[in-house]
Amino acid sequence: MNKVLAKKQLGPEVFQLEIEAPRIQKRWKAGQFVIIRPNSNSERIPLTLVQSDADRESITIVIQAIGNTTKETVEKEPGDFLVDVVGPLGEAASMCEGQRVVCMAGGVGVAEVLPVASAFREAGNHVTALCGARSDGLRILDAELKTSVDDLRWATDDGSFGFHGNVLQLLQSFAQPGDFGVGHVIGPIPMMKAVANATRDWGMKMYASLNPVMIDGTGMCGGCRVTVGDKVKFACVDGPEFDAHLVDFDELARRNRAYREMEQRVLADHVCRIGLGGA
Amino acid sequence: MDAKALPYKPNPKLPRQVLPVLQPEVRAKSADEVALGFAEREVSVEAQRCLQCPKPACVNACPLHIDIKRFISRLAQGDPEGAVDVISEQSPFPGVCGRVCQHELFCEDACLIGKKFGPVAIGSLERFAADHARLAKKTLTPGAFPAPTGKKVALVGSGPASLIAAFDLVRKNYRVTVFEALHKLGGVLAYGIPNFRLPREILHEEIARLQNMGVEFVTSFIVGKTASLEELFEEGFEAVFIGTGAGLPFMLGIPGENLIGVYTANEFLTRINLMEAYKADAVTPVRVGKRTIVVGGGNSAMDAARWAKRMGSETIVLFRRGRAEMRARLEEIEHAEEEGIQFHFLAAPVALYGDESGTVREIECIEMRLGEVDSSGRPSPVPIPGSEFRLEVDTVVAAIGQAPNPTLQRVTPQLITKRGKIVVNEAGETSMALVYAGGDVVRGGSTVILAMRDGRAAAEAIDKALSGGPAAAAELPAEVQG
Ligand code: FES
Numbered sequence: 130m131n132k133v134l135a136k137k138q139l140g141p142e143v144f145q146l147e148i149e150a151p152r153i154q155k156r157w158k159a160g161q162f163v164i165i166r167p168n169s170n171s172e173r174i175p176l177t178l179v180q181s182d183a184d185r186e187s188i189t190i191v192i193q194a195i196g197n198t199t200k201e202t203v204e205k206e207p208g209d210f211l212v213d214v215v216g217p218l219g220e221a222a223s224m225c226e227g228q229r230v231v232c233m234a235g236g237v238g239v240a241e242v243l244p245v246a247s248a249f250r251e252a253g254n255h256v257t258a259l260c261g262a263r264s265d266g267l268r269i270l271d272a273e274l275k276t277s278v279d280d281l282r283w284a285t286d287d288g289s290f291g292f293h294g295n296v297l298q299l300l301q302s303f304a305q306p307g308d309f310g311v312g313h314v315i316g317p318i319p320m321m322k323a324v325a326n327a328t329r330d331w332g333m334k335m336y337a338s339l340n341p342v343m344i345d346g347t348g349m350c351g352g353c354r355v356t357v358g359d360k361v362k363f364a365c366v367d368g369p370e371f372d373a374h375l376v377d378f379d380e381l382a383r384r385n386r387a388y389r390e391m392e393q394r395v396l397a398d399h400v401c402r403i404g405l406g407g408a
Numbered sequence: 409m410d411a412k413a414l415p416y417k418p419n420p421k422l423p424r425q426v427l428p429v430l431q432p433e434v435r436a437k438s439a440d441e442v443a444l445g446f447a448e449r450e451v452s453v454e455a456q457r458c459l460q461c462p463k464p465a466c467v468n469a470c471p472l473h474i475d476i477k478r479f480i481s482r483l484a485q486g487d488p489e490g491a492v493d494v495i496s497e498q499s500p501f502p503g504v505c506g507r508v509c510q511h512e513l514f515c516e517d518a519c520l521i522g523k524k525f526g527p528v529a530i531g532s533l534e535r536f537a538a539d540h541a542r543l544a545k546k547t548l549t550p551g552a553f554p555a556p557t558g559k560k561v562a563l564v565g566s567g568p569a570s571l572i573a574a575f576d577l578v579r580k581n582y583r584v585t586v587f588e589a590l591h592k593l594g595g596v597l598a599y600g601i602p603n604f605r606l607p608r609e610i611l612h613e614e615i616a617r618l619q620n621m622g623v624e625f626v627t628s629f630i631v632g633k634t635a636s637l638e639e640l641f642e643e644g645f646e647a648v649f650i651g652t653g654a655g656l657p658f659m660l661g662i663p664g665e666n667l668i669g670v671y672t673a674n675e676f677l678t679r680i681n682l683m684e685a686y687k688a689d690a691v692t693p694v695r696v697g698k699r700t701i702v703v704g705g706g707n708s709a710m711d712a713a714r715w716a717k718r719m720g721s722e723t724i725v726l727f728r729r730g731r732a733e734m735r736a737r738l739e740e741i742e743h744a745e746e747e748g749i750q751f752h753f754l755a756a757p758v759a760l761y762g763d764e765s766g767t768v769r770e771i772e773c774i775e776m777r778l779g780e781v782d783s784s785g786r787p788s789p790v791p792i793p794g795s796e797f798r799l800e801v802d803t804v805v806a807a808i809g810q811a812p813n814p815t816l817q818r819v820t821p822q823l824i825t826k827r828g829k830i831v832v833n834e835a836g837e838t839s840m841a842l843v844y845a846g847g848d849v850v851r852g853g854s855t856v857i858l859a860m861r862d863g864r865a866a867a868e869a870i871d872k873a874l875s876g877g878p879a880a881a882a883e884l885p886a887e888v889q890g
Contacts, residue, residue: 152634166591172683172692173591197691213591215628344683344692347589347630347815349599349655350675356666361659366815380666383766387668391693 131214133205134187139269142194143237144203145179151186153178153216159244160222160338160370163190164346166213167202174198175343175365177241177315178217180273188214191240191269196389218346219369223336226253228310232278233296233324235261238316239269241338245313247277255279257309259299261316265290297323306331313338314373318385322378329374337373339364341381342388355381416484418459420521425450427532432746436717439603439686442743443507446529446536455484458528461520466530469518471861472505472572474498476515476530483533488540495537499860500575500617503542503610504568506535508601509857510737542613556622558582559874562645564631564816567595568856569651569847569863571615574623576867582874584623585645589630589815592682595653596848597856599682600674602711604718605740632816637823637843647842647870650823650830651863654848655813660703660806664760667768669695673708673807680715696721697802701771703727703757704807705734706853710741712805713749721803723749728756728776728789754778756789758796760804771801812849828852836866844870 135147153163162177174196180189194203205211222245230249234242239260250256257280262268264287274281283291284299292299297320309331314324315338328335341353341364348366355364356377362368428444429435435442446454464477479494495502511531519527558581563570566588574584592598594611619625631637631648640648657672659665671679676694679685683692700716702709705727717723725744727734730753734741745751754776761770775795778787811828824831824839829850836844846862848854 152629156634170691213628215589215591215630215634217633218630344675344678345590345599345655347655348813349657350678351657351659351672352675352679354659354666361666380766384666384668387695387765387767388693391695 130210130212133207133209133211134185135207136203136205139191139240140267143191143240143267143269144194145189145191145240146202146205147182147185147187147189148211148214149186150188150214150216153188153214154181154183154186157181157188157217158221159248161217161219162346162369163188163214163216164218164343165190165202165211165215167198167205167211169212171198171201171212173213173344173346174202175218175340175346175369177338177369179240179243191237193237215346218365220367222248222313222338222370223334224248224252225311225334228254229257229308230254231257231259231300231304231309231312233259233300233312233314233316235296235316235320237269238320239274241315242313243270243273243277245315245338246274249311249313250278254311257282259284259296261285261296261299261320262290263287295320295323297327300324301327306333309333312336312373313370318378318382321373321376322382325373325376325378335373336370337376338370339368339376339381340385342385414460414481414484416456418456418484420457420459420525422453422457424457424526425454425529425532427529429743432748435604436747439718441607442604443532443535445539446532451483451488451533451536452486454529454533455480457521457525458484459520465518465520466515466528469514471514471857472498472864474515474534479537480528480530480533483537488537489544491533491537492541495534499572500621501571501614501860502534502538503614504597504606505857505860506531506533506538507606507610508597509534510855512738513855514857538610542610554622556581556583559646560585560644561870561874562587562631562640562648564648564650565589565595565652565847565849566593566615566625566627567651567653567847567859568597569653569859569866570595570649571618571863572860573649573651573846573863573867573870574618575621576864577870578618578621578623580871582871586623586625587629587631587634588625588627589652590682591627593625593627595651596655599678600708600711602677602681602715603686604714605711630815632819637816637820637840641842646874647844649836649863649866649870650816650838650843650845650849651847651859652813652816652849653859654810654851654853656811656828657806658809658811660757660760660808662757662759664762664768665806667760667762668766669697669768669802670760670804671806673702673704673712673805674810676712676805677708677715686715686719694719695803698722699724699799699801700803700805701726701757701799701801702805702807704809705729705736706807706809707736707740709805709807710736710744712807714740714744714747716803716805717744717747717749724799725749725751726755726757726771726773727751727753729786730754730778733778733786754789755797756791757804768801768804770798771804772796772798809853810848811852834865835869835872836862837869842870842873 312335358375479491482490516527679694685694700721776789779790782788844866847859
């Protein structure tokens with residue numbers, strides 16, 4: 130049981146939750162995640178760790194309320210409890226020093242890239258963050274990002290703030306191959322795939338933080354498996370970050386979609402899939 | 409106890425009682441427990457079959473050394489509660505062990521009358537005693553247990569190995585904390601073993617016995633992630649037992665294994681057993697299509713196949729050797745056969761094919777013949793060239809075994825492992841002082857009862873170390889010293 134200490138709405142369906150979790154606060158590193166269950170009958174969902182506060186012994190996560198479980202989670206108010214929060218899970222984001230680093234993020238990925246971008250900066254890199262939103266009003270964590278990176282640039286789909294277009298177009302609008310030694314991308318799969326493809330010949334290392342369906346988060350089930358190069362990897366223990374240029378994004382998209390569709394079917398009409406109601 | 413002094417006369421010639429089970433047609437559509445258990449009438453006959461041997465081989469063969477002779481004598485005298493008291497001297501889990509322990513390999517295998525008349529049905533008797541006590545609402549805590557006040561011991565993982573270690577240690581007044589990574593307790597008993605073999609209430613109630621005795625359980629806590637081993641010691645734990653099991657599934661290693669509809673047995677069973685995907689309103693679904701193929705011949709394969717069948721799928725078990733080489737319990741194989749699960753022996757998958765959506769549609773297999781005996785002691789399967797064939801399929805479950813979960817080992821390099829398994833000596837001591845291990849993390853895929861034996865051995869070693877002189881790192885076999 131972990132107490133919700135604070136809740137803040139960042140956008141129409143995006144919420145920031147501060148949760149009491151002393152042990153996770155003490156041990157987590159940028160790029161790691163937690164698995165939560167808001168209520169006792171909830172599924173287990175992975176969420177990237179965004180911030181922590183040592184004095185308040187808390188961690189912060191940012192949630193887009195799109196599915197049933199994320200909606201249940203953001204309905205929690207300060208003083209309420211999440212039934213389970215387990216972590217920190219996965220490996221920390223790969224770091225380097227003395228490099229020019231570009232961090233690219235879209236949607237809630239913007240929140241998730243924040244700790245990674247700050248860690249790159251603390252490790253002694255020059256960090257550019259390219260963040261995307263649909264429009265000006267939907268931009269999140271602008272102030273936090275500004276103080277955490279050297280160069281923050283926004284792209285909006287409608288051009289209402291910053292660059293008119295997506296983050297990849299933004300990158301291509303000013304950068305050349307060779308400008309950045311290392312990149313980190315997190316966000317919707319099509320965006321990560323596009324970034325990976327576009328930077329393949331840029332002679333840079335590009336990491337992508339993946340978001341497959343997970344259950345246990347400890348390497349036990351293999352449900353989170355992804356293909357990286359010619360290897361099958363378990364994102365929850367080997368990742369969530371992998372070499373973007375080697376990830377099979379199409380497979381990841383198909384696997385995620387399959388579950389999302391099933392979940393929606395289950396939720397929409399409570400299909401009696403098997404009729405085993407009892408026991 | 410002298411047989412002559414018994415108020416009844418043992419008679420091994422009485423017919424061995426058959427455990428009643430749900431009708432196959434009924435159970436193939438139900439999550440209810442398959443075995444119904446003995447009624448009192450059957451128990452009174454079965455218990456009298458026990459010879460009450462002066463030197464009972466069964467007790468010796470039981471990895472927990474439960475006083476089988478004495479508990480059966482209690483049953484024969486119509487005292488099931490007394491029988492539970494006897495079992496509880498060694499094990500607080502008669503309901504679990506009466507169901508999932510492989511009695512046929514241990515106590516029943518040792519039973520003296522076995523060869524001639526068939527062994528006493530010890531497992532079913534144990535189960536009866538447990539169920540009877542449960543229905544009679546007998547307080548299952550033997551004696552009154554004051555809160556423990558001794559040294560702190562941490563047990564990592566809440567599966568069978570840790571559970572028995574917790575029982576032994578708390579009885580010796582240690583303050584025991586069990587750390588579980590998942591949100592429910594029981595380890596493989598909870599995520600791996602289906603309800604129809606082990607109803608969840610039984611598991612929960614027997615774990616609750618430990619709670620009543622003062623064992624503390626912490627869920628959603630991954631030692632190695634949430635806290636390191638070193639931190640546990642810093643926080644006052646004086647010994648740690650690692651019973652994290654074999655939770656790293658082997659993959660098929662064939663093209664198409666990441667297609668939608670392809671599961672490891674761990675994922676398939678976890679979705680159903682732990683997340684209750686078999687229920688109509690489950691929020692964590694599982695995809696079970698018209699035809700399910702389960703690859704493998706062990707207990708997980710049987711469990712997965714029997715769930716798939718229950719969820720309405722035509723189910724085929726594909727095994728690369730023959731029926732005689734299957735590792736699963738004979739009882740489970742027979743139950744699966746009765747439930748209408750088909751078996752395709754001497755065949756292995758070579759590739760999986762999907763449709764545009766990335767969903768598995770076809771499996772290509774190759775026929776095998778049995779060749780030389782291999783390291784597992786079984787004839788090795790040899791592919792027959794040109795014998796490939798294809799089957800339509802929409803769900804594939806790979807139940808081909810597992811290795812120890814590496815989470816804790818990865819962050820604890822001081823812990824010597826060999827092929828992923830933590831290396832221990834007889835007492836369960838690892839290469840780190842006051843760190844012990846047992847069960848599947850040491851053995852690879854093994855059985856519940858051997859895990860319990862390991863947990864017991866480690867508990868004894870921990871007690872020795874903490875109550876006696878200073879502890880040193882264990883002497884390990886030379887070839888594994890790092
Ligand atoms: S979530 Fe189960 S192995 Fe990664």
